[in-house]
Amino acid sequence: RFVSLKAGRVNSRVGPGVNYSVDWMYMKPGLPMEIIQEFDTWRRVRDADGSEGWINQSLLSGRRTAIVAPWQRGKEARINLLDDPQKDAGIVAIIEPGAMGTIKSCDGQ
Template sequence: MPRLALCRGLPILVLALMATVASPSIFPSEAIAQSLERGPSGLPLPRFVSLKSGRVNMRVGPGTDYAVEWLYLKPGLPMEIIQEYDNWRRVRDADGAEGWINQALLSGRRTGAAAPWFKGKQATIPLRAQAEEDARHVAEVEPGAIGEVRVCNGEWCRMSFSGHEGWMKQTLVWGVYPGETIED
């Protein structure tokens, strides 16, 4: 995931991120997905969105006076909104990094990362022709690849990765809650 660190304590930050990635809080429970908590915007918290732009600053606090901690360079990256303050959203990325992004740089378009927890390992994630374990493979997707979420039925998501459309186990998608349904 293209992201540039803009701080000197990079080794400490990398260790902190590694500890956070191993944390179960990155994989929200079904109870969280079904939560009725609403933010000041009236929208549910937490919820998934994506980045609108190819250059998005994540700040340490909710405002332009706060330091930039990360610079994201890929539009469409999924982000989880976990808090709202005025027109700022506290977000978490697939690696567990948290910070603040202005709402104008976020989109309601749903995207997902294919099993980012397998990045750096010899693994591929099958994209299947149908929402069945034994369905033929349409494509093999690299861990961390970003795709557009079309539909989710609570167990499977129909997704599109670089023109290849098919079904992926919902538990292998970061950007959709376990058990969440998304209609076309």
Template structure:
């Protein structure tokens, strides 16, 4: 049986595939324009933490303030309401990380609110368009579809081989082409 995954009020739900219902996902308040189909590949820079820049992480909690500068004395510019939301760290300063979201919004978040758990958003650049993304049983074109995923849905990355990522959406597992995700760089390999 095929399953459809749709983002409803910030929570992914599974239901039998009857028709594609496209709903927008509120990632942040307010919102800006999209970054595009894929984030740029890492430049190979090492940050003060000893970790590469840029790199993807995710939000630990469901209420995270993003500030205009690296410290609590800077005003809050964004409020993120979705735990597990992928973020791209682009700069580091002390315990603060400058991040970018899938819409291109940037701000500073304390590292204690970020997790190394890898998540990704399915084709956020297609939100609101009549599109569907097939979650496949195997990492190959033409493989059996196990679920239909709407654009803008967040899933957990299990592994990526540089072209395909094994993902989990509310317990439904399958493979997506890396080009359909924001949260993994093109060509990036991720081990479980």
């Protein structure tokens, strides 16, 4: 399942606990993460670049966010956001790779 970071400063550790060393510090609230394992109050997560680490659940939010085509960051590319999943759909926005946003369902939730 996917979550996002609550705070603007979140430590990612090499193991599930404060006694494990910090491997990475995230400085971007709302950054999307995929939970790949759970242990007590700790979640092993993977970021959009594929880096993995353990973060305490209190620093994670159920708010769904996304990064647009992170594998194309830094390239001269634009991604068309369509209003429908059809090949003839209208373009709602043109987005640069690496842009981050919040995901909302069609009913506005």
